[in-house]
Amino acid sequence: MSNAAEVIVVGGGVIGSSVAYYATKAGRKVILLDRGDIAAGTSSACDGFIILQSKNPGPHLDLALESAAMYRTLSAELDYDLEYMPCGGMVVAETEKQAALLRGLIQKQQAAGLSVELLPIAEARRSEPLLAEELWGAAYCQEDAQVNPIRVAQGFAQAARRLGAQIRTGVEAKGLLVENGKVCGVQTAEGALRADYVVNAAGVWAPELVAAHGLQIPIQPRRGQILVTEPLPSMLRHVLLCACYLIAKHHPEELDPNERQHRLGVGLAVEQTAHGGLLVGSTREFAGFDRRTTLAGIEAVAQHARRILPALANVNVIRTFSGLRPYTPTGLPFLGPVAELPGLIMAAGHEGDGIALAPVTGKKVAEFLK
Secondary structure, eight states: OSEEEEEEOOOSHHHHHHHHHHHHTTTEEEEEEEEOOOTGGGSSSSSSSETTTSOOTTTTHHHHHHHHHHHHHHHHHOOOOSOBBBBOEEESSHHHHHHHHHHHHHHHHHHHHHHOEEEEEHHHHHHHHHHHHHHOOEEETOOOOEEHHHHHHHHHHHHHHHHHHHHEOOOOOEEEETTEEEEEEEEEEEEEEEEEEEEOOGGGGGGHHHHHTTTTOOEEEEEEEEEEEEESSSSSSEEEEHHHHHHHHHHHGSSSSSSSSHHTTTTOOEEEOOTTTTTEEEEOOTTTOOOOOOOHHHHHHHHHHHHHHHGGOOEEEEEEEEEEEEOOOOOSEEEEETSSSEEEEEEOOOOGGHHHHHHHHHHHHHHOOO
């Protein structure tokens, strides 16, 4: 096994695995490193939304649209079942004020080419009957979809390996190798690995890799707590978000810090997986690297979910978990070469959009390598 390559990718989640695949597909010799296993971090502790409605027009939505199109044929391309479901998505509004905020976003998204519309609750319930009658309405986008994030990372990694990439798990990148001002590899406990380029796809841990070289990357861990239910017959036809999720993401100043739901950043995100269980989330908390679930967080998520989907009151929760999302102040990932350190390329800071943007991120990084 060679200790040299053209590209070293640090991080084996959906982003790093995607980068490894597209770089290898482009003819590069690639080593993919992860201190754990493929998809053992954030990518195994999140939902599988490919949701376009949560994206602001501009680079964010443009990338998401391109990525969503790639997902439609990705299972066949990777020869791996990603549990892709083109189910469409809804964003529900509980109040007229929330609906007004949604309407403003929708108008901008429609102008940018996204097929999305705001439905009154009676019409929304014809498509999603379990929605509470008391809701104001819901935005609907037929282009929204879902996948299994773990299978996405595994599918990319296995396809990269078939094309010749080295996949090294249980190997931690301790730091960058820099010679004459240029990045030329990484240092691991097993020794130095050399490459022309290093791609930092380490998610919430991305700042650690570069801090010793004077780079301060404003990525913070943001905890999301999620409930998992027992397997159920088909209940939901779409992936569901609530307007609170988008408000917490784009307009946090609209939230009341005295309300527990708002203080914890709770915004409904629900999907039914291919195996029947529901993933019900989520909080959006700054709690450092603490991945523990909390009684307050789980209660707040459950209460909010029952308000939107009253039928969940009779559903058993079998486990809970939390994951750390790589938050950035702009809401956009750091994607591209780093001028201060030639040879280093960033691909981190996607927060809750890592699943949706994984394919296009890998493709863009492969283009940067040219």
